[in-house]
Amino acid sequence: MPTPPIIIIKKKSGHGGHHGGAWKVAYADFVTAMMALFIVLWLLSSSVKVQEAVGGYFRDPSGSAKRTGTGLSGSGENLVLAKQDMGKLKAELQHSIQKMNDLDKLKKNIEMTVTAEGLRIELLESEQGTFFDSGSSVLNHSGQEMLELLAVELGKVPNHVSLEGHTDAKPFSGKRSYSNWELSADRANSARRLMQQAGLRTDQVSQVRGFADQRLRNIKNPLDPSNRRISIIVQYINTDHDEAAPADENAKESEKGKPSAAGRKTESATAGKEEKQ
Numbered sequence: 570m571p572t573p574p575i576i577i578i579k580k581k582s583g584h585g586g587h588h589g590g591a592w593k594v595a596y597a598d599f600v601t602a603m604m605a606l607f608i609v610l611w612l613l614s615s616s617v618k619v620q621e622a623v624g625g626y627f628r629d630p631s632g633s634a635k636r637t638g639t640g641l642s643g644s645g646e647n648l649v650l651a652k653q654d655m656g657k658l659k660a661e662l663q664h665s666i667q668k669m670n671d672l673d674k675l676k677k678n679i680e681m682t683v684t685a686e687g688l689r690i691e692l693l694e695s696e697q698g699t700f701f702d703s704g705s706s707v708l709n710h711s712g713q714e715m716l717e718l719l720a721v722e723l724g725k726v727p728n729h730v731s732l733e734g735h736t737d738a739k740p741f742s743g744k745r746s747y748s749n750w751e752l753s754a755d756r757a758n759s760a761r762r763l764m765q766q767a768g769l770r771t772d773q774v775s776q777v778r779g780f781a782d783q784r785l786r787n788i789k790n791p792l793d794p795s796n797r798r799i800s801i802i803v804q805y806i807n808t809d810h811d812e813a814a815p816a817d818e819n820a821k822e823s824e825k826g827k828p829s830a831a832g833r834k835t836e837s838a839t840a841g842k843e844e845k846q
Contacts, residue, residue: 655688658803662690662722669718675699675711687728687804690719693786694797701797704743706755708763716760717767723803724768731776732757732764733800738782738791754779760799775804 612620659681666679678693678700692700692715700712708716723730734757736749757777765771787793 655683655803655805658726659683659688662719665718665722666715669714675715679715687802690801690803691786692716692799692801693795696794700799701756701759704741704752706752706759708759712760713763716763719801720764720766720768722768723764723801724770724773726803728773728806729775729804730764730769730773731778731802731804732761732774733784733802734758734760734779735784735786735796735798735800736782737793737796738785749781750779752779753781756799760801764801 612623615623662681666676669675678695680689680691680693682689682691692712694700697703698709700708700715702709734753734755736753741747741749741752754777757779761769761774761777765774782791782796785791785793785796786798787796790796
């Protein structure tokens with residue numbers, strides 16, 4: 570009898586079905602959440618400057634806002650007005666003032682100039698008293714209306730604001746212990762109080778100064794009513810993209826802010842009298 574062939578049967582054990590990749594998605598979500606947590610913790614322990622820089626990048630990653638400029642519409646939280654933006658702020662403010670009903674009475678008493686220090690807004694008095702009662706630090710209706718409008722618009726930008734009070738060279742008559750120094754400082758402070766009530770942030774005002782008649786606007790006529798004025802300066806926020814102010818602009822601002830011949834000698838001695846609040 571022939572030997573029968575030997576048949577070997579091999580059985581393969583089966584494997585379970587494919588489990589899928591759902592766990593990978595869950596793991597990726599977990600890693601992302603942990604990374605976000607670490608970033609938040611890092612930001613909380615960083616300086617304010619670093620936080621603002623990181624926030625600025627996420628608001629405008631391409632930096633297009635600085636190239637195209639920004640308006641004053643909206644909340645204004647992200648506005649950063651550097652030297653290249655002050656002209657636009659000036660135009661926006663002028664446009665807002667155009668809407669005022671009594672523009673014809675006020676337009677000759679408002680001047681805006683982009684200077685080496687920032688946007689200078691000057692409210693000039695007339696013989697009758699345009700913004701303040703004569704010889705007083707009390708704002709009249711026109712003064713309140715104008716300062717409230719400016720406060721609403723300037724409160725939309727992050728720039729610091731300083732306020733200055735100026736008088737003409739006529740000595741103050743009335744109280745014996747009260748002079749043009751007190752009057753100029755009190756008027757600047759009255760403007761500051763109203764503007765902070767109307768829209769300026771409490772941390773937005775950097776300085777309140779009274780100069781009396783030491784920085785006359787019209788040096789040739791020290792008694793000119795336009796020497797009595799409130800100056801509101803919207804200060805620049807320095808950025809890496811800012812360029813130095815042109816030499817002629819600096820020279821022009823220097824001449825404009827130069828004290829009168831009579832006050833130049835005494836300004837250093839009386840500088841300590843400037844009141845700040």
